[in-house]
Amino acid sequence: MSPRSEDQVPENAPEHCPGPESQNAGQADACAGCPNQTICASAPKGPDPDIATITARLEPVKHKILVLSGKGGVGKSSFTSQLAFALAHDEDSQVGVMDIDICGPSIPTIMGLEGEQIHQSNSGWQPVFVQDNLAVMSIAFMLPNKDDAVIWRGPKKNGLIKQFLRDVDWGELDFLLVDTPPGTSDEHLSVASFLKDSGIDGAVIITTPQEVALQDVRKEIDFCRKAKIPILGLVENMSGFVCPSCHGESVIFPPTTGGAEALAKELNIELLGKIPLDPRVAKSCDMGLSFLDEHPDSPACEAYEAIIDRLRDIIEQ
Ligand code: SF4
Known part of the structure; x- marks a missing residue:
């Protein structure tokens, strides 16, 4: 399609x-x-008449959260998927994930939905369900081959984002997580402007500890402030390596400038937590499984859960 x-x-x-x-x-x-x-x-x-349509379409969605990162490869989509799985643990919560990382949509693989396709009904595009209360929509569902590159220019990409927001029939949702491309691009501006009347709870920004990643996080924070998107907090991913056997910790990416903790303090935003590198996270993602269900006693799982609890408190307060 x-x-x-x-x-x-x-x-x-x-x-x-x-x-x-x-x-x-x-x-x-x-x-x-x-x-x-x-x-x-x-x-x-x-005014763009589609903004009113998007606002009406998303009216039954209680909370809208953007997941951002300054750079690719810092674990943004892994975080989005684990957050979604964790929120969906509550059977009374309806959760949606919208993957607008148009050039590298990885959510279907991470959430075990590879090869799925979008279906259309009278009420709009139907998302694909991971489980009864967890639905996903991704550009990857539109590609005939997962190895195909999406070579679209800005206007066409923005048109697709608008269409995702306007035409996907999410129904009633408690949480809609929007997994965005890395950096600050046209796509981010589009999401901010299309959702301006429907309300974004805020953005979670994912980074790794090294300065080269943090430099781009500064730009991301600046973007959020200019676009008036509230920042829910910062997450430091790959924050040391905890051996799955002995639980001994080693530093992989040295935080030469103080890591996310120093940056959060400097820019007056909350550090939601630090997630240690655990090779089993990547393995769970490759297999489309919930890491939190697979390894509930791991230090990374504890870190994820503490962050997700805090995030829920911030959103629901
Ligand atoms: S760039 Fe071209 S299509 Fe876009 S607003 Fe300007 S004139 Fe119109």
Whole structure:
């Protein structure tokens, strides 16, 4: 299934197209040289009507949480999946995961849904269920082959994100977790603007302890502040290696500048916790299993659970 062609951004628009409905359409710097310049400059302007549709669609979703990271490879999608599994432990909670990491959608593999496809009904696109109270929607479900690269430019990617938010029939949810691409890109801006009226509880930012990762976290925090997305807290992943047998701890990525703890203090945000590196996390993710169920007595599981409990307290307070 491919995205509908009715997305408001034309196929031939340049990457940083502000959108034909924006006030400066046809006059923005990004519009210079665009073949649609004359039409866009004279087209009617105003709020995007899809934002009201998205707001109505997500009205039955109580909490919306973004999971962000400054860099790839820091365990953002692993964290999203474990958070989802943990929240879904409560049989009375309905949980959804929306994977908008368009260029590297890994949630289906991590949550055991590889090869699944999206189905459509009269009420919209149906997410795929991991269990009765845990549903997932991912761009990966639209790819004929999991090894296919998604080579889409900004406008088309943003159109798909809008369509995910507008057309997926989540039903009533207690939590919707949005797994975003690494960094601060057009996709993040799109999510922030599409959800501006439906309300985002906030963002959890995942990092590793070394300075090279923390530098990008600073940009992520700056982005959240500019986009007025509340920051729920910071999680330091791969924070030392705890041997699964003897539980002895060794440092893998030295926190030369104080790690996430120092950064959280400096930027006045909460450090939700530190998760040690445990090779069994990667193994569980590769097999599409919940690490928390597989290894409930491990130090990494304890760390995950403490973070998730704290997050739940922050959201539900
Ligand atoms: S003229 Fe500007 S707003 Fe219109 S399609 Fe081109 S880049 Fe987008």
